[in-house]
Amino acid sequence: MRAALISITGQPRDRGGAALLVAGKSVAERQLEFALAAGCERIIAIGSLPDVITLRHAAEDAGAQFLAVGNSHGLLGTIRAADELMVIAPGLLPDERAALPVLAKSNVVLVLPASSGVAAGFERIDLERAWAGAAVVPGGLVERLAELPADIEVTSALLRVALQSRVPEARLSDQAITDGSWVIVGEGGDAETVGQAWLDRRLKSNASQGLSAFLAGKALRPLAPWFLERKQSFAxxxxxxxxxxxxxxxxxxxxxxxxxxxxxVLGALVIQLALGLLPLLDGRFRPPQRRASLILPTLVDAALVACSVLAIEGTWLHRLFPPAVLLASLYLRPPEGMPRIVHAIGDRALLAGVFAIAAVFGYAEPAIMVAGLAVIGLNAARIGAVHG
Structure with missing residues (x-):
């Protein structure tokens, strides 16, 4: 079994003494996400109430076992010799996927060059190396803590024990420090700056995704911390x-x-907001929920077709034909790929907005037909350009 050690007592706090939050979660909770992604089935926290309780709920909600201890001697007897213990330094905000395969190997100490690592707040090992803040050590080394005082800083002590036992080392790229995906958040650190950088690595608004996705991405940046503090925000x-x-x-x-x-239009925008929130809720180390990503856009399409049909006069067959052609042209993508402009004009919020304006003047049917013909024509032009 692989366990993770997270020190609550050493985590950074804001000026009011509360746990410093990064995009709605404490640094310890961010470390928990990383530990779970690294295969840890058990979380051991060193600290006191109420921070331990918050971490306990988060760990148990994720299906992991949880144990809280008061000091280094509390770890004695909790880890078997055959187990592995992932040690995470207090204040480390681990957000680098490239570190996961390295830590997936049995027994390793992540290191950085001392020149860049110490300047970034990481613990110095010697003149050439700094500890990158994460290591996986054999469970049997934990018993060596019995030789040390109970009130020592546990993570640093386990690092020294691992180095003395010649646990293999692996170097973490300097790029992780440069791009902010692997940082030490200090006491009274600028949570807003760190949190914004954390969000920027996940929220990549792109106009080519469609107008509604672009607008939702812009709106989500200032709103994300508020949403992330509420468990039921996506629901x-x-x-x-x-x-x-x-x-x-x-x-x-x-x-x-x-x-x-x-x-x-409003429903499509809110759904894009919800879909943009998914990668933040699922974390950087897990893929977003595919079921929600499929079901929610389908609801928008169903509502758009239904409202388009009801906006047209005539028999039901006459009403159904233009929206059905439009939807089919948007879904039946040519092998050559769909032109970018089709992605733009096929945005459901944009289409619904145009159809709403046309419906006010009694031209909903022509507007829907023109949209369908435009998509068909652009796809045909794409095929002709590729094979012409």
Whole structure:
């Protein structure tokens, strides 16, 4: 079994004495995410209430075992000789995926050049090396703590024991320090700057993703810390979007097609906000929930088609044909790939907004038909350009 040691007492705190938060979570909770991604099934925390309780809930919610001890001697007897213990330095904000394969190997001490590592706040080993703040040591070395005072700094002591026992070393790239993905957050550190850098590595707004995704990404940057502090934020956003989409269909059914399409715009934007939040909630080391990524956009498409059908006059077959052609042209991608402009004009919030304006003046059907023909034409032009 692999366990992780997280020191609560040594973690950075803000000026008020509370645990310093990085994008809505304490540094210890960020270390927990990393430890779980590295295969740790058990979390051992050194510290006192109430921080230990917060970490306990987070660990148990993730399915890991949890144990809290008061000092270094509390570790004695908790780790078997055949087990592995991942030691994480207090204040380390580990956000570098490249470190995971290295730490997945049995027994390793991550090191940095002393010149860059010490300047960045990492513990010096000697004139040439600094500890990168993470190591995996054999469980049998933990019993060596019995030879030391109980009130020592446990992580540093285990580092020295590991080095004396010639545990293999692996060097972490300097780039991890440069890009801020592997940093030591000091006491009273600038949580806002560190948190913003953490968000920037996850939120990459790109206009080519579509207008609604671009706008949602821009809105999420200032709102992300607020969302991350609330466990049900994703469920609330997804539920609110579903209510908006159901309201859109109801409004269109009762003859208010422009209003219904406006509600589709709002529902699509809220869903993009929820989808943008997923990578932040799942962490950097786990893929986003694919089921939600598939189901939520499908709800938008269903509402857009329903409202478009209800915005057109005539028989049901006549009403259904233009929205069905449009949706099929958006989903049936040519082997050559879909042109970027199709991604742009195929944005569901943009389409719903245009259709809403057209519906006000009684031109919903022509607008839907023109959109469908435009997508078909652009895809055909793409095929012709590739094979021409």
């Amino acid at each position: 609330s956003l997804a539920g609110g979007a579903t209510v908006l989409l159901l309201g859109a269909v109801a409004a269109s059914w009762f003859g208010y097609a422009p209003l219904g399409l406006v509600l589709v």
